Every structure is written in C-alpha cells, then in structure tokens.
Amino acid sequence: MCGAELKPLPKGAQRVADWLQQRGHAHLPVLLQDSTRTAQEAADTLGVQVGQVAKSIIFRRLPDEVAVLVVAAGDHRVDAAKVQALVCGQGQELARADAAFVKAQTGFSIGGVAPVAHARAVVALIDQDLARFDTIWAAAGHPHAMFQLTPAQLQALMQAPQADIAAD
Template sequence: MSTADTPTPSAEASTAGSEGFQRVTALLAELGHPHAPRWLGVPARTSQEAADALGILVGQVAKSVIFKRKADEAAVLVVASGDRRVDEKKVAALVGPVGRADAAFVKARTGFSIGGVSPVGHAEKLVTLIDDQLFRFEAVWAAAGHPNGVFMLTPQQLASLTGAPVVDVVQA
C-alpha cells in the first residue's frame, strides 16, 4: 500500500477502541505525525492478521515484542519486521540477558495489551531497539494501542519517534 493509498480514519475510529488507542492517537497528533491511526474492522493481533487486513506484505508490519531484562526487570521493546523472528541472543548482547514477558508484565509496563502494543505512548520508559530489516520498506504499519488500531509511518519516522537505535536483532 503506498502513501497515496493510505486510508483515513473512519468516523467511528474517533470514538472506537480503547484508552490505549486514544492515547496513541493523541500523542501522534501532538507530535505532528502525518498519518492518523486507523481503526480496523477486525483485530490484528498477529503480523499476518495485520498484513491481511491492510493488504500489505507481512514484512511491512512493525511488530512490537516485549522482553523482561533479567538484571533489573526493565521492559525491553523490540520493534521488528513482521516476517522476521527476533533473536533473543542478539537482543541480550545489546541490553543484557532477557526473558519472556507475560501478559500482565506487558500491560503494566506499556499500558497496552499483547496484540496492540504501540512503539510509542507507553506507561513508562522502555529500553527500545528497532530491527534494521524494517528499512527494506518505504512504509510500515505499527499497532496503535489496541489490536484493532494501526498507524502508518516510515522506518525513519519510527526511529525518530522512539529515539531508539536501529540494530540487527533478528535471526538470519
């Protein structure tokens, strides 16, 4: 889907969804992001579901994966291309040993439920890494605080909005 084909939010999007979707929508507007979040008619909890709903390649989905750093239990967000698998050893080499984060941890640290974790607008500051494989695409789509919410951005905008380093964090 090209930038010119970007759908505009529907009328129900302004009232639909959750506090998380509304928080991300307000933050992106405040930051002057040119693409308002879109409310999908179906939940997109996986990269494949999001790609199908948007008519894009799975790799264009900027999925958010949360880990728990073992040393201090800090939340580590990896924003990765939907067609790649995050390599925990590569993440650990950059931020220290990490483990899986359960749904309660994800919700408490990000303010979002699994399947709707946005790369921005978290409940607390996260350690964040961006997968360099996202830069294969002109535009990518990320969750907007709810499984039905998404927004479009360039990989460069993602790096700018998050202030996160762009690194190799996926399996070869």
C-alpha cells in the same frame, strides 16, 4: 444515519493518537474491523506485505525488571540472544514477558503494543530490516488499531537505534 458514523477510539488507541498528534505525525491510528493481533492478520487486513508490519515484542530484562521493546519486521523472528547482547550488561539476561508485565510496563495489551506512548520508559531497538520498506504499519494501542509511518519516522518517534535483531 448511513452506517458510517464515527466511533471513538478505544482508550489505548486514543492515547497513541494523542501522542502522535502532539508530535505532528500525519497519520493517526485507524480502527480496523478485523484483528491485527499478529503480523499476518495485520498484513491481510491492510493489504500489505507481512514485513511491512512493525510488530512489537516485549522482553523482561532481569534482574532490574526493565521492559525491552523490539520493533521488528513482521516477517522476521527476533533472536533473543542478539537482543540480549545489545541491551544487557554483566549479570543481566532477558526473559519472556508475560501479559501482566507487558500491560504494567507499556499500558497496552499483547496484540496491540504500540512502539510509542508507553506507560513507563522502555529500552528499545528497531529491526534494521524495516528500512527496506517505504511505508510500514505499527500497532496503535489496541488489537484492531494501526498507524502508518516510514522507517525513518519510526526511528525519530522512538529515539531508538536500529540493529540486527533477526534470527538467521
């Protein structure tokens, strides 16, 4: 053995890989040695700009308990008020989602939430500023798994609108 044996993907990353493969996406998840829990960790591990990391943020819409997924450029802070204005109707508001809610709604743990292949349907938005990059990287269902794509591919796979969600 040369030490380069193939290791199976963790369960969440395999679910993302299967989902992407069914849709003909060319870049399947890669399992990285270093953590990619934060956008900065992912950028450092991949050798890319932090903005190229498409981070997934989950909010809880109240009172209907719907998960709201925002996929944002890694160098942006998400403005919850902007998101709320886009996805909440009268009598609804956004709250922070805790780890149990994120896991129940998406099937992924915080730090590895993929933009696709969720356990349940989510309301989703994409940071319009991701379009400034030719290539981006998104979490793939595990804190050490990422996959490559273009902003246009992200939008096509997610079937979600782009919006101005960054904090000023």
